[in-house]
Amino acid sequence: MSLRKTGLAVIGVLLVAIVAFWAGHTTLVPPQSESFSTEVSTVEVTKGELGRTITVMTSVERDTVPLVANQIAGTVTHIGDLSAVSQGGILYKVNDVPVRAVVSQTPFWRALTVGSTGDDVQALNRCLSDLGYGTNPESASFTQVTAAALRSWQKSLGMAQTGEAAFGELVAVAENGQSLVAKSDALYVGASMQGGEKLLSVSSGSPSFVIHTSEAQAKLIPTGTILRVHAGDKTWEGVAGEARASQDVAIPVTAADGGLLCGQECAAVPSGQNVTLFTDVIISNKAAGLIVPLAAIHTDAQGKAHVIVVDGENLVETDVKVVTIANGLAVVEGVAEGQRVQVSGATPSSPAESSSPDENSSHEGS
Structure with a gap:
């Protein structure tokens, strides 16, 4: 046999041995098992x-009744702060003539001048006294002292100093600090007044409390849900009533027994328009x-x-x-x-x- 043939034979034998070794190794050695365990925590x-609440806003709603009709013709040039009207405060101006609030149970239905008498005159004297103009607050007579005090008040307001109160310049309010509601589509700066317009209203009766919300949020506040309504340092616990559909979803809020939420403390409810109170909705008690x-x-x-x-x-x-x-x-x-x-x-x-x-x-x- 030639050397070349001998070499090829040896190489062939080696190849067979290598293949056999590899086959045996892969057959006899068990595969590594793959772990499917999940790491946990x-x-x-x-x-x-624990406890869950959400915060919503509860609107304070009141019925209103007209307070008085405007008696001055011209253009509205100013609107005062109507949220808490004070004794002698300016409600609005027509042609720069201020219409003022006077605390009185009797409406001002006429012009007042020297010689006038009555409850409306006494209310004017009391107002002038409260403002520091030195009249007798118990007097029901319009005297020269009243006229002098009125001229001083008119001067301080930049008015003509007539010493008389023209009809329509004074408006009776029930109490100092009372909140009035303006008819927004009638009383605004630039509005034209002819006389007789019902511009102002006053809240009447007890307040009611209503949550206005979306349908999605209303689902979190089913009937009977416990609510806590905050008004300053007061907190009233109540329940959600049955939702009613309007432009949104309106959910009335009452005391647990169905009565008035604020009970005997309704004086603590802020007055004015568009009053809203922060409210905790108890989704689950702590x-x-x-x-x-x-x-x-x-x-x-x-x-x-x-x-x-x-x-x-x-x-x-x-x-x-x-x-x-x-x-x-x-x-x-x-x-x-x-x-x-x-x-x-x-x-x-x-x-x-x-x-x-x-x-x-x-x-x-x-």
């Missing part, structure tokens, strides 16, 4: 307080206790709730009672503070390596 059971994530709680076919407590290498299914739920967390009974519960259903390879919740996170619902 555990959280520590902690003490805290409850203190042991808190776990809602994702850690499982229920069986009978509706019983349980969690998986991780105790070293052991997983212990533990029944719990859910007290309240808010923002993905739950207050439960049946576990102990400091225990760790499993958040997912897979088995952790090492509980010590599982993650814990952010210690800075809050357990209290908004």
Whole structure:
């Protein structure tokens, strides 16, 4: 056999050996098993307080009745602050003539001048006295003293100093600080007055409280939901009534017994137009206790709730009672503070390596 043929034979033998070795190795060595285990996290059971509220605005609504008709012809040149009218305050001006408020139970129905007598004159004397012009507040007579005081008041307002009160310049209001409602489409700067216009109204009767909201938000406030309405330093607890459809969804708010929300404290309700009050809607009452994530709680076919407590290498299914739920967390009974519960259903390879919740996170619902 030639040298060349001998070499080829040797190479062939080596190739066969290599192939046989590779085949045997891949056949005899078992493949590495692929792990499908899911890494899970555990959280520590902690003490805290949960509760969920949302904040909405409650509108204060009142019936109104006309106060007085305008008696001065011309153009409206000014509108005063009508939210809390004070004694002698300017309501509005027509041709720069100020129409003023006077606290009186008797309407001003005529011009007042020296020699006039009556309850309306006494109200004017009382007003001038309150403003510091030195009249007798108990006098029902328009005297020279009244005329002199009135001229001083007119001077301070930049008016002609006539010493008389022309009809239409004085408007009787029931009390100091009373809120008036302007007819917005009639009383505005630049409006033309002919006389006889009903420009101002006053609130009448008890206030009512209504939440105006969207259909989506109304679903969070079913009939009977507990509400807390805040007015200054007063807080009234009430309930939501049955929603009614209008341009939006209107939900009346009453006391728990169906009575007036503000009860005997309605004087604390702010007066004026478009009054709204911050209101807490109690979605779930606050409850203190042991808190776990809602994702850690499982229920069986009978509706019983349980969690998986991780105790070293052991997983212990533990029944719990859910007290309240808010923002993905739950207050439960049946576990102990400091225990760790499993958040997912897979088995952790090492509980010590599982993650814990952010210690800075809050357990209290908004």
